[in-house]
Amino acid sequence: xxxxxxxxxxxxxxxxxxxxxxxxxxDVVNEKTRVRVEHAIAELNYxxxxxxxxxxxxxxxxxxxxxxxxxxxxxxxxxRGANAKARELRYALVIASSPDPEDAHGxxxxxxxxxxxxxxxxxxSERTAHVAESLAEFRAPVVIVDGAVEDLRYxxxxxxxxxxxxAMMRHLLDNCRCSRILFxxxxxxxxxxxxxxxxxxxxxxxxxxxxxxxxxxxxDYQYETAYRFARQHLSEWxxxxxxxxxxxxxMASGIIDAATAQGLRVPQDLAVVGFDDTRVARMTRxxxxxxxxxxxxxxxxxxxxxxxxxxxxxRSPAFVSLSPQLVVRExxxxxx
Amino acid sequence: xxxxxxxxxxxxxxxxxxxxxxxxxxDVVNEKTRVRVEHAIAELNYxxxxxxxxxxxxxxxxxxxxxxxxxxxxxxxxxRGANAKARELRYALVIASSPDPEDAHGxxxxxxxxxxxxxxxxxxSERTAHVAESLAEFRAPVVIVDGAVEDLRYxxxxxxxxxxxxAMMRHLLDNCRCSRILFxxxxxxxxxxxxxxxxxxxxxxxxxxxxxxxxxxxxDYQYETAYRFARQHLSEWxxxxxxxxxxxxxMASGIIDAATAQGLRVPQDLAVVGFDDTRVARMTRxxxxxxxxxxxxxxxxxxxxxxxxxxxxxRSPAFVSLSPQLVVRExxxxxx
DNA sequence: TTGTATGCGTTATCAT
DNA sequence: ATGATAACGCATACAA
Numbered sequence: 001x002x003x004x005x006x007x008x009x010x011x012x013x014x015x016x017x018x019x020x021x022x023x024x025x026x027d028v029v030n031e032k033t034r035v036r037v038e039h040a041i042a043e044l045n046y047x048x049x050x051x052x053x054x055x056x057x058x059x060x061x062x063x064x065x066x067x068x069x070x071x072x073x074x075x076x077x078x079x080r081g082a083n084a085k086a087r088e089l090r091y092a093l094v095i096a097s098s099p100d101p102e103d104a105h106g107x108x109x110x111x112x113x114x115x116x117x118x119x120x121x122x123x124x125s126e127r128t129a130h131v132a133e134s135l136a137e138f139r140a141p142v143v144i145v146d147g148a149v150e151d152l153r154y155x156x157x158x159x160x161x162x163x164x165x166x167a168m169m170r171h172l173l174d175n176c177r178c179s180r181i182l183f184x185x186x187x188x189x190x191x192x193x194x195x196x197x198x199x200x201x202x203x204x205x206x207x208x209x210x211x212x213x214x215x216x217x218x219x220d221y222q223y224e225t226a227y228r229f230a231r232q233h234l235s236e237w238x239x240x241x242x243x244x245x246x247x248x249x250x251m252a253s254g255i256i257d258a259a260t261a262q263g264l265r266v267p268q269d270l271a272v273v274g275f276d277d278t279r280v281a282r283m284t285r286x287x288x289x290x291x292x293x294x295x296x297x298x299x300x301x302x303x304x305x306x307x308x309x310x311x312x313x314x315r316s317p318a319f320v321s322l323s324p325q326l327v328v329r330e331x332x333x334x335x336x
Numbered sequence: 337x338x339x340x341x342x343x344x345x346x347x348x349x350x351x352x353x354x355x356x357x358x359x360x361x362x363d364v365v366n367e368k369t370r371v372r373v374e375h376a377i378a379e380l381n382y383x384x385x386x387x388x389x390x391x392x393x394x395x396x397x398x399x400x401x402x403x404x405x406x407x408x409x410x411x412x413x414x415x416r417g418a419n420a421k422a423r424e425l426r427y428a429l430v431i432a433s434s435p436d437p438e439d440a441h442g443x444x445x446x447x448x449x450x451x452x453x454x455x456x457x458x459x460x461s462e463r464t465a466h467v468a469e470s471l472a473e474f475r476a477p478v479v480i481v482d483g484a485v486e487d488l489r490y491x492x493x494x495x496x497x498x499x500x501x502x503a504m505m506r507h508l509l510d511n512c513r514c515s516r517i518l519f520x521x522x523x524x525x526x527x528x529x530x531x532x533x534x535x536x537x538x539x540x541x542x543x544x545x546x547x548x549x550x551x552x553x554x555x556d557y558q559y560e561t562a563y564r565f566a567r568q569h570l571s572e573w574x575x576x577x578x579x580x581x582x583x584x585x586x587m588a589s590g591i592i593d594a595a596t597a598q599g600l601r602v603p604q605d606l607a608v609v610g611f612d613d614t615r616v617a618r619m620t621r622x623x624x625x626x627x628x629x630x631x632x633x634x635x636x637x638x639x640x641x642x643x644x645x646x647x648x649x650x651r652s653p654a655f656v657s658l659s660p661q662l663v664v665r666e667x668x669x670x671x672x
Numbered sequence: 673t674t675g676t677a678t679g680c681g682t683t684a685t686c687a688t
Numbered sequence: 689a690t691g692a693t694a695a696c697g698c699a700t701a702c703a704a
Contacts, residue, residue, distance in 0.1 A: 056698055072412075116428065340681055354690060678700090685694080
């Protein structure tokens with residue numbers, strides 16, 4: 001059995017309140033009693049019991065992070081950023097994710113049942129996952145990460161997907177002189193894909209170019225799928241000034257490989273650009289022009305907002321929009 | 337303030353013991369009192385307080401996972417497997433990682449200080465990170481994941497790196513007829529690299545082939561580094577029947593791209609193989625021959641062992657060795 | 673500056 | 689079948 005505060009008190013010949021005081025407000029206790037207590041603490045290798053502490057303080061010093069999926073670099077970067085910041089803020093990090101992206105509400109309710117976290121960051125990427133009710137029932141502060149829930153009552157941190165996609169489109173139109181741009185997105189229910197597609201259409205419209213439904217495809221964000229799909233459609237896509245705007249780097253990579261396999265030159269015969277700036281973007285030949293998305297920063301900001309709200313529950317909801325950044329490499333045919 | 341068990345008791349006109357009973361051993365309480373209590377619970381939206389519960393039960397129903405790093409698919413897959421299994425086992429998962437891989441003991445001590453987890457899975461990949469003392473002080477069950485700590489007192493789950501590397505070497509020697517095999521590893525302190533290198537040397541020795549120190553390099557597992565390094569050394573490496581055995585897929589990919597950039601053909605002029613079978617392995621041209629490492633399964637097994645030990649602290653330490661599997665694609669020049 | 677006593681919300685033991 | 693009550697380990701208001 002681990003040593004309790006009473007053991008320490010006995011060992012140091014003081015009361016438990018004194019021990020508690022050297023633990024929490026060391027300034028208010030006499031110098032020599034303090035060292036005696038500290039000695040006893042070290043001697044017995046005493047650690048305060050979190051449960052008893054939590055019972056009094058109503059705090060666990062843990063933050064939760066709910067993710068829709070754990071596949072791929074995107075989410076792993078969010079975790080990385082969140083972990084680093086949580087640690088810096090002296091919180092432990094609880095991760096919750098389900099293979100089924102629709103089951104976010106189940107995860108939230110589970111965390112709620114345990115009510116073990118002082119706050120919860122929730123990332124939902126599918127419109128179809130309805131988490132509103134689960135969120136409303138959640139007792140601790142909640143911050144929405146990137147997307148699908150647009151409720152002004154919550155703190156939110158998002159990526160300005162639209163700005164990123166517009167920057168890419170502008171680059172394609174203005175610098176690369178693209179005459180035709182195709183859009184290859186993820187699932188139609190994916191909120192990021194939706195935002196990027198909107199920007200694609202809007203920018204095309206503003207440029208006075210037609211938005212052909214035939215030039216918009218929805219795949220599933222996977223390399224293999226994009227590769228196979230591209231092999232079938234490449235002949236319709238290719239042409240001078242033609243470009244495929246893929247909604248993530250993996251699909252862009254698949255399309256490039258498919259083009260190369262058919263003897264096409266990227267970007268001369270067909271330009272291909274991506275989104276996210278994950279590591280694969282630097283591993284394609286030619287290296288991928290893409291939009292850098294600050295994934296780790298998003299995770300970190302989520303933890304920060306959570307921590308701030310725990311400290312000050314009364315303040316008005318924060319809204320943080322992180323700016324993606326265009327990264328020009330070689331797959332777009334411009335070295336601007 | 338959230339409703340407590342006392343509120344429920346009042347609301348249902350019973351004692352708190354009865355409420356506690358319908359919560360934990362519902363069979364032993366009268367039918368109609370039970371429904372009354374259940375009604376009150378729903379009415380007040382009551383959830384047992386975890387802290388009070390933990391105080392009594394000495395259990396948190398949380399498991400910890402300490403990782404050396406969060407970069408890259410390898411660790412994210414471990415997390416994915418661990419998360420899924422933990423969830424299946426009804427545990428929440430606490431992730432702890434530090435940007436500094438040497439600081440694993442700091443993470444462990446932090447978790448120990450919080451003593452919030454019922455068990456801890458620790459993955460250490462650098463020999464130089466000394467965690468033995470921190471581990472020894474840890475109060476809850478510990479399982480060692482993949483490697484660096486070889487202490488028979490702990491439950492352990494490892495990848496049989498040697499078997500995987502031997503399988504690859506055998507394939508290279510027997511099926512690909514390689515006449516010269518170079519080894520490009522990660523840091524010399526990395527335990528996986530060490531194991532793979534040992535197997536490399538042993539297999540070469542058994543085959544009666546010389547092990548030249550000039551054919552062994554240590555990089556840092558990164559694509560870029562391998563790419564640049566390869567561009568400088570390719571001329572010394574290339575030749576019929578020559579092959580580079582990279583200790584991970586990312587470096588293999590970098591080497592392939594470097595070779596291709598210099599107009600070399602893979603595998604004709606130089607074969608290149610990798611290790612891990614991460615997603616990049618299917619994204620290289622030609623697709624990479626590599627060794628599949630069951631990363632997610634390792635994470636899952638860790639959680640399983642932890643859970644079993646929590647249930648039965650007395651049983652003798654388990655040792656689970658997971659088998660990697662050779663995956664033959666096209667970069668080795670054999671379609672066996 | 674230090675000690676005493678109370679309560680936090682449970683579960684478990686023992687009565688009834 | 690149900691209720692009263694004692695832990696569990698800690699923080700804190702209040703007393704000394």
